[in-house]
Every structure is written in C-alpha cells, then in structure tokens.
Amino acid sequence: MAEKFDVIVVGAGMAGNAAAYTLAKGGLKVLQIERGETPGSKNVQGAILYSDAIEKIIPDFRDDAPLERHLIEQRVWVLDDSSYVGTHYRSEDFNKPPYNRYTIIRAHFDQWFNKKAREAGALTICETTVTELLLDGKKVVGVMTDRKGGEIYADAVILADGVNSRLATKAGFHPEIKPKDVALAVKEIHFLPQETIEARFNIGEEEGVVIEMAGTISDGMMGTAFLYTNKESITLGIGCMLSDFKKQKTTPYELLDKMKQHPSIAPLIEGGEMKEYAAHLIPEGGYNAVPQVYGDGWLIAGDAGMFVNGIHREGSNLAMTTGMLAAQTLVELKQAGKAFTAPNLAQYKAKLDDSFVMKDLKKYRRMPDIFHKNKQFFTTYPELISKAAQKLIRVDGVDKKTKEKEIKQSFVASRSVFGLIGDAFRFWRAME
Amino acid sequence: MLKVEEKLFQDRYRVDSGRPHIQIKDGEICTHKCAEQQCTVCCPAGCYTQEGNGKVVLIADGCLECGTCRIICDEHRNLEWEWPRGGFGILFKFG
Structure with a gap:
C-alpha cells in the first residue's frame, strides 16, 4: 500500500472510535484498523456508558445510539457468604432527561460509534491485526499488518489497542504489564423477559x-x-487482581459461579438464559502505572495507557476522553503546520493533566497499594459488618447495650484497637 | 467440578485451525522449573491443563484473548503470545 495517511488509529473500542471520529471531523486523513470481524467483536465491558464523555464528542448521541437502560438506582453491597449490607440510592432526579448514565452492550454500541466515525470521514478496515509499529530510528512512521503487503504509513499512530498494549510493549515504549496492575474480570450475560427484569428490580x-x-x-x-x-438481559461479573489470582487455586469461572449462587444474587438471575461468557483484563494500577503516553509519531489512549479509575468503576469515559484529547492534539498541530514530534505531542500530556482523567487518577494514587497490602477490607470487615447488622436487627431478648458491646468487642478482637485506627487511616489515605 | 466448556459453548469463535496464536516456548520449563503452573488455574477459558506427568498442555481454541496467561508467566516468560490473525479467534456477540 503506497497510500499514506495523516494518522493511523489502532483499535475500534471507545478510545479508538473517539480518536477516529475527532480526527475525521478535524479534517485529517485517518485510517482505523480493527482486528475483530466488526468493531466491538473483541471488546468487553460491564457495561455502563457515562453520558458526559460521549456528549463532548457526539452531543446528540441519544438520537440513535443503542442504549439499554438509563440508571435510576445505584446499590453498593458488602457481602459475606450468607448476607449483604448495602446502601441503595434511587432518585427521581436520575429519571429526568438528559440521563446521566446508561447500561450498554458493547458489541452494539461500538458498531454505532464506529459508524459515526466513518460518516465523519474516517476509513475503517476490520479483520486486520496490526503486528508491529514501523519505526524510523525512534520515530513511528506506520504499522505492519497481517494483510498482504501489510505496511501502511502515516505521520502519527494512535495506539488504542487495549489493555494488553502489545504494540507499545513490542516497540519498547514501556515494559510488560505487571500482575499487580491488572484485574481479571469474568462475566456472563443472562437473558430474561423485560417484564421480569422490571418486576424484580422495581x-x-x-x-x-x-x-x-x-x-x-x-x-x-x-x-x-x-x-x-x-433491556432484556442482566450482565454480572467479578474481577480480582491478577497478582492475587496468581497466589490461589480457585479458577475465575468457579469464582463467578459461586457468586451466581450467593443467596442475595441467585434470585435476581433465576430463570435467565446465559448467552455469553467473557473475560477481560482491567488496568487498575492507577496513576503510578500510567506509562509514557507519547513520543515521536505516537500517542497512547484508553486502556493501553492504563486510564482507568478503579475506585469509581470508570474506564470507558476515560478511554473516550483520552482518545478525543489525543486526536485534538494532532488536529491542532496539523492546523498550525507543526510536525508530530515528541516535544509537540507533549501537548497531549498537558491536556491529560488538565482534565479529570489525570486529576482523578492522581487523587487515588495511593489506593491500589493500600488495598493490595490490606486484604482485611475484602475479608474481615465484610463479615464483621454483616454480623454487627444481624446482631442489631435480630430480636432475641438480649438488651441493646449488651449487643453494642458485643459488636465493639468483635471488631477489637478481629483487628485490635490500633488495627482499627490504622485501617480507618489507611482507608482515608486511599480515598484522600 | 465445574466445566468451563459449558460456558464456552455459548461463545462464538472462528478458529484459525493449525495456527495457534499462543504457544509454549519450552515445555521443559513448565514441567521442571514451574512449581505452581498457575496458568492452569488462572486462564478463564481453561486452555491450560496439567497432565499427570507434570506437563502443561495448551489448547488455545477456546481462548478469550484476555492476556492473563502472558502476564502471570512473569518468572519464566515462557509464552509466544500474539493476537490471532485478523477476523479469527473469539467474536463477542455482546461483549
């Protein structure tokens, strides 16, 4: 292929589609390469769409995007083996348009998003795997694909190739991902009649x-x-850090099936027909795991750049935003007649630092380490909280003062007074 | 014992017959140098199985392309791990 592009975008996920759309709108000649049969066929997410991020790219996305349900209620559950203690927040304010969050099915949404990019002028080729970057010295000048005569050239390449970030690793831009920086999540989708779902969840x-x-x-x-x-299905899944998975003997699918059998969860999916099982890594290393994200002729966006806010379960919005900012950087440079050199592309990092993306990651920079070293937040505390709630609620002739004393003693016995104070401090530091 | 095959049966694949995208570099390393063989536990598609003689056998047909095996093999780096050729491998219907 002798044809040369302004920019090649690798991947048609949230970051890749946001980048391709923004570049095409900005008048650049853009080629997007996707290894799946269609955009979305390799992509896995929970999935929740945050309106704000997509609105900044396609303001009228609600007109034709495939959306499942807008969210009116958020439940947070702490579970032990037989119970959950939870907070539920439901508000009619979330039931007024424009809605803030939606559930989506990625295979459907990504096709829609990619269609928007193509309508804006991007060229997308699917069923094509980029095998490596073409380098001229340290400068990226194109990509090698697994098609015949597979070299394609461009002035810049946006790597939106997902969490495994193979191209940047192979090119030596950053080392292999560490097990402590990614979570392995497995999930299933269960189909149920719409009325059943609506009755079950009120x-x-x-x-x-x-x-x-x-x-x-x-x-x-x-x-x-x-x-x-x-709309007509429930997705559920569970994810744990790979560094933890590595140290134990439960398989991911056993963990998922145990979750499905939990007495608080089983009735919610009862009678559903499971139609797909998926697995995916989530980059949860946070601020300190974000690699170098630009250089001569290249930029990294989305999961490939570790842009995930684990504590708030946000990722797709960071992917879209980083894809958009990477593209905007290139559009602005092109318009100013400037080359895509590393010093010029440093503007991408400046944009990231100035956005919620790096501000949020920085805020929670201590979180991964603190939770890695303090597993009691996932083991001891859920059981203590559950037992305490049960003790208070169960009426059995024991006076309330004695019950409170017993609860206090159960916490001290498990964690000691200093342990409790330390844990409170650690939790605060993680969230600070 | 839970069979992961029952889950994978729901998934759609286009298998690139005879061209596995993941290969064990040196089987001897798995057999003699890797005590845990955690790939046989952590792979969410159960692609890695322990044979009675200490060998690890990889059949990548059911691979969900997550990357777990490559990342956890951080001591020996004993895998050749590439994406399947364009259009092959897992094809998520919902994702």
Whole structure:
C-alpha cells in the first residue's frame, strides 16, 4: 500500500472510535484498523456508558445510539457468604432527561460509534491485526499488518489497542504489564423477559439498576463484582487482581459461579438464559502505572495507557476522553503546520493533566497499594459488618447495650484497637 | 467440578485451525522449573491443563484473548503470545 495517511488509529473500542471520529471531523486523513470481524467483536465491558464523555464528542448521541437502560438506582453491597449490607440510592432526579448514565452492550454500541466515525470521514478496515509499529530510528512512521503487503504509513499512530498494549510493549515504549496492575474480570450475560427484569428490580420501562459488590465473594482477593440491568438481559461479573489470582487455586469461572449462587444474587438471575461468557483484563494500577503516553509519531489512549479509575468503576469515559484529547492534539498541530514530534505531542500530556482523567487518577494514587497490602477490607470487615447488622436487627431478648458491646468487642478482637485506627487511616489515605 | 466448556459453548469463535496464536516456548520449563503452573488455574477459558506427568498442555481454541496467561508467566516468560490473525479467534456477540 503506497497510500499514506495523516494518522493511523489502532483499535475500534471507545478510545479508538473517539480518536477516529475527532480526527475525521478535524479534517485529517485517518485510517482505523480493527482486528475483530466488526468493531466491538473483541471488546468487553460491564457495561455502563457515562453520558458526559460521549456528549463532548457526539452531543446528540441519544438520537440513535443503542442504549439499554438509563440508571435510576445505584446499590453498593458488602457481602459475606450468607448476607449483604448495602446502601441503595434511587432518585427521581436520575429519571429526568438528559440521563446521566446508561447500561450498554458493547458489541452494539461500538458498531454505532464506529459508524459515526466513518460518516465523519474516517476509513475503517476490520479483520486486520496490526503486528508491529514501523519505526524510523525512534520515530513511528506506520504499522505492519497481517494483510498482504501489510505496511501502511502515516505521520502519527494512535495506539488504542487495549489493555494488553502489545504494540507499545513490542516497540519498547514501556515494559510488560505487571500482575499487580491488572484485574481479571469474568462475566456472563443472562437473558430474561423485560417484564421480569422490571418486576424484580422495581423499575419501569427503560429504567435501570446497578449493583456494585465487594466482600467474601472475592475469596480473600482484592476484587469487586457487579450486576447491571439491560433491556432484556442482566450482565454480572467479578474481577480480582491478577497478582492475587496468581497466589490461589480457585479458577475465575468457579469464582463467578459461586457468586451466581450467593443467596442475595441467585434470585435476581433465576430463570435467565446465559448467552455469553467473557473475560477481560482491567488496568487498575492507577496513576503510578500510567506509562509514557507519547513520543515521536505516537500517542497512547484508553486502556493501553492504563486510564482507568478503579475506585469509581470508570474506564470507558476515560478511554473516550483520552482518545478525543489525543486526536485534538494532532488536529491542532496539523492546523498550525507543526510536525508530530515528541516535544509537540507533549501537548497531549498537558491536556491529560488538565482534565479529570489525570486529576482523578492522581487523587487515588495511593489506593491500589493500600488495598493490595490490606486484604482485611475484602475479608474481615465484610463479615464483621454483616454480623454487627444481624446482631442489631435480630430480636432475641438480649438488651441493646449488651449487643453494642458485643459488636465493639468483635471488631477489637478481629483487628485490635490500633488495627482499627490504622485501617480507618489507611482507608482515608486511599480515598484522600 | 465445574466445566468451563459449558460456558464456552455459548461463545462464538472462528478458529484459525493449525495456527495457534499462543504457544509454549519450552515445555521443559513448565514441567521442571514451574512449581505452581498457575496458568492452569488462572486462564478463564481453561486452555491450560496439567497432565499427570507434570506437563502443561495448551489448547488455545477456546481462548478469550484476555492476556492473563502472558502476564502471570512473569518468572519464566515462557509464552509466544500474539493476537490471532485478523477476523479469527473469539467474536463477542455482546461483549
């Protein structure tokens, strides 16, 4: 292929589509390369769409994007083996358009998003794997693909190739991912009649519920689980850090099936027909794991750059925003007649630092380390909290003062007074 | 014992017959130098199995392309790990 492009975007996920769309709108000649059969066929997410991020790219996305349900209720559950203690927040304010969050099915959404990029002028080729970057010295000048005569050239390449970030690793831009910086999540989608879902979750047509979970379901590992309502299906999954998975003998699918059998979860998916099982890594290393994200002729966006806010379960919005900012950087340089050199592309990093992306990652920079070293937040505390709640609620002739004393003693016995104070401090430091 | 095959049966694949995208570099390393063989536990598609003689056998047909095996093999780096050729491998219907 002798044809040369302004920019090649590798990947048609959230970051890649946001980048391709923004570049095409900016008048650049853009080629997007996707290894899946269609955009979305290799992509896995829970999935929740945050309106704000997509709105900044396609303001009228609600007109035709495939959306499942807008979310009116958020549940946070702490589970032990037989119970959950939770907070539920439901508000009619979330039931007024424009809606803030939606559940989506990625295979459907990504096709829509990519169609928008193509309509804006991007050229997308699917079923094509980029095998490596073409370098001239330190400068990226194009990509090698697995097609015949597979070299394609461009002035810049945006690497939106996902969490495994193979191209940057192979080119030596950053080392292999560490097990402590990624979570392995497995999930299933269960189909149920729309009315059943709406009755089970006490919701109307198009209204949705999210349940985020932590506790003994992660089997002592640092991890969380989720359950989301779609229009005619429920997705549920569980993810734990790979460094923890590495040290134990429960398989990911055993963990998922144990979660499905939990007495608080099983009734919610009862009678559903499982139609797909998926697995995916989530970059959860946070601020300190973000690699160098630009250089001569290259930029990294989305999961490939570790742009995920683990504590708030945000990733797709960071992917879209970083894809958009990478593209905007190139559009501005092109318009100013400037080359895509590393010093010029440093503007991408400046944009990231100035956005919620790096501000949020920085705020929680201590979180991964603190949770890695303090597994009691996933083991001891869920059980203590559950037992305390049960003690207070169960009426059995024991006076309340004695019950309170017993609860206090159970906490001290498990963690000691200094342990409790230390844990409170650690939790505060993680969230500070 | 839970069979992961029952889950994978729901998934859609286009298998690149005879061209596995992941290969064990040196089987001897798995057999003699790797005590844990955690790939046989952590792979969410159960692609790695322990044979009675201490060998690890990899059949990548059911691979979900997550990357777990490559990342956890950080002591021996004993895998050749590439993406499948364009259009092959797992094809998520929902994702």
